[in-house]
Amino acid sequence: MRNISHVKRLVDIDDEALAAARAALGTQTIKDTVNQAxxxxxxxxxxxxxxxAALDRLAQVDLSDEDRAAAWR
Incomplete structure (x- = not known):
């Protein structure tokens, strides 16, 4: 049975997008760039x-005016 996680595929990839992704991800090969993306x-x-979830928790924090002022010191 063939390993499904490593199937070769023929796709058209925009060269400029690939170069930008490669630079952003710090990858060297097309395969590594596509897999990481x-x-x-x-x-x-x-x-x-x-x-x-973190923003929801933060929104529930009830700080007094003193606590808020101290946070900026």
Missing amino acids: LALAADSSSRVANLA
């Missing part, structure tokens, strides 16, 4: 959910 995209929904 896919992993980041797949993980983005959990990062967004974690950020939303």
